[in-house]
Amino acid sequence: MLKVNNINVSYGKVEVIKQVSFEVNQGEVVVIIGANGAGKTTIMKTVTGLLNPTQGEISFEDHNTSRLSAEKIVKLGISMCPEGRQVFPQHTVYENLVLGGYLIRRDKPIFQKNIEHMYSLFPILKERSKQFAGTLSGGEQQMLAIARAMMSNPKLLLLDEPSAGLAPIYVKGIFEMIKTLANQGTTILLVEQMANMALKLANRAYVLETGHIALEGAAADIMTNSKVVESYLGSKKY
Ligand SMILES: Nc1ncnc2c1ncn2[C@@H]1O[C@H](COP(=O)(O)OP(=O)(O)OP(=O)(O)O)[C@@H](O)[C@H]1O
Ligand SMILES: [Mg+2]
Structure with a gap:
């Protein structure tokens, strides 16, 4: 449904997204995990047309959206809940x-x-x-x-850190809602720092480190990956 192929994104001369590729298939919940400053919001803004990639391509269904305006991209069926x-x-x-x-x-x-x-x-x-x-x-x-x-x-809902700054009880409620939306047929791309609940909800996951994809796989596998456990799941569990 959404295919991001080898994109670079820069602010001025500073390249913050480097050769990132990922995809979201219809009916999936996909999560991108990454620490502060890894480039999660930058990716979301690029998918929704608020930023343009300097290299690579993005397509949604049969449309090349790499250079489309944000307004046109919304009309194709991508909606973002911003950070x-x-x-x-x-x-x-x-x-x-x-x-x-x-x-x-x-x-x-x-x-x-x-x-x-x-x-x-x-x-x-x-x-x-x-x-x-x-x-x-x-x-x-x-x-x-x-x-x-x-x-x-929307056909595809983008959620930029829906749990940020919320007390654990709210986080649980928000994730339950996201699950309901997914069960009702909305395809979802989620970015999160707090990986535990997101990985429980997701089908597949990508780990973003300083602008590149360091790891990808089924959410269940990523959840038990020792590096991920150490870096993203160890300190704070919801
Ligand atoms: N408008 C901007 N101008 C210049 N640099 C920017 C701009 N926006 C973001 N950056 C830089 O790009 C990098 C990635 O930022 P981004 O906001 O995408 O990270 P993030 O993964 O969403 O982080 P967080 O978890 O804190 O929201 C950071 O180093 C940030 O300082
Ligand atoms: Mg962000």
């Missing part, structure tokens, strides 16, 4: 969902169905639909950010 729960704080929960659904807004029945679907997945958002998003707790904002990304009915 750091970027909700619109001065808008209500409902308005945030409306903004997430701008691509389907003209189709009222589908729009309404999506809103109801998100409210059923995240009942707290329904309860707080008229509350300003900026006044939600961190965990609630993360739920809203995911729900907003889902409002456009």
Whole structure:
């Protein structure tokens, strides 16, 4: 479904992604694990067209998306929940969902169905639909950010560190929601520093180290790899 082939990405002269290749097949949950600064967000931004690769190609279904604008890429069915729960704080929960659904807004029945679907997945958002998003707790904002990304009915959902900065109890809830979305048929590419729960959820995993893929394989194998256990699973287990 998504194929990333040998891409390099630079900020000015500094190359931060080096010859990275990976793929996500339909129906899979794929996780990219990497420490702070490894280049996870850079990869997500490149897939969604916010950055361009200086080398290599990205394709989604039958489209070469390497040079497409972010807007065109969203229309093809890729939606991203960015790092750091970027909700619109001065808008209500409902308005945030409306903004997430701008691509389907003209189709009222589908729009309404999506809103109801998100409210059923995240009942707290329904309860707080008229509350300003900026006044939600961190965990609630993360739920809203995911729900907003889902409002456009994406074929592929990208999640940039959904667990970052959340208490363990929220992390568990967020991962349960991600699992539900996956079970309902959404293909998911997730990047995470905290690897344990992500690996339990994922089918396949890639380990990113300072801009290159150091390891890849079935999530179950990566989880028991001694190097991964030492570097990413040892200190903090959820
Ligand atoms: N706009 C930018 N200009 C210059 N360098 C940048 C820019 N954004 C990121 N970088 C650098 O690129 C490298 C990768 O950053 P990136 O944000 O992709 O890492 P990350 O894996 O998402 O880290 P984190 O887990 O902290 O979110 C880092 O060394 C970072 O300093
Ligand atoms: Mg990041």
